Amino acid sequence: MRRAIEAGQPVGDEIVDALVLPLVEESVPEWRAALDALLSLPGIGGPVGYSGGVISIGIRMAVAEPRISAAILFAGSFVPRAVLEEARQVTIPLHVLLQWDDEGNDRQAALDLFDAFGSKEKTLQANMGGHTGVPQFAGEAAAQFLTRHLK
Numbered sequence: 288m289r290r291a292i293e294a295g296q297p298v299g300d301e302i303v304d305a306l307v308l309p310l311v312e313e314s315v316p317e318w319r320a321a322l323d324a325l326l327s328l329p330g331i332g333g334p335v336g337y338s339g340g341v342i343s344i345g346i347r348m349a350v351a352e353p354r355i356s357a358a359i360l361f362a363g364s365f366v367p368r369a370v371l372e373e374a375r376q377v378t379i380p381l382h383v384l385l386q387w388d389d390e391g392n393d394r395q396a397a398l399d400l401f402d403a404f405g406s407k408e409k410t411l412q413a414n415m416g417g418h419t420g421v422p423q424f425a426g427e428a429a430a431q432f433l434t435r436h437l438k
Contacts, residue, residue: 288365292391300368307343308367315347322354336433342400343370349377357436359384359429361421362411364396374400380408382432384425389418 288306291298325331337352338359339345345360350373358377362385366374383401387394401411410432414425 298365303365304367304369307341307365308369310341311343311347311367311370314341314344315351318344318348319352322352326354334437336437338429338433343367346370346374346377349379349381355379357433358382359432362386362389362392362397362401364393364400366396366400371400371403374403375405377404378406380432380436381406381410382429383409383411384421384429385411385413386418386420387413387415388420391418 288298288302291302322335326333326335333354334356335352335354336357336359337345337348337355339348340361342360342363343366345358346366347370349355349358357380359382362383381404383404385394385397385401386392389397398411401409412425412428414420414422416422
């Protein structure tokens, strides 16, 4: 993946599937176990929101975990084909942050992924800047989104 990106070449589906899908398949059960542990503690309950950086993990969590009622996702473009299909099954409210000039992600692929989400309520907040340049006000808007949906 790194060689293709450095050479300015597209990263093929086979590479994305081989690298990202195992990460999703191993991470999601760990996230669900962590959620089980947290929700078993006294004084902690739902509803549950999700906010995460690897969008493929967030998509799988939104589909697999019924306790999640809203999610903040950070737009990305290296999404395995199977996870892209799962995006159509996501029905919870979504707030997606997209850095318009993100040097590590393909903007059109991120927009296509946003279109694929099956949620009736989905918001795309696009801001100028690179991968790590999310402005503070965008984080504040995302927090307001969760506050609204987790009351």
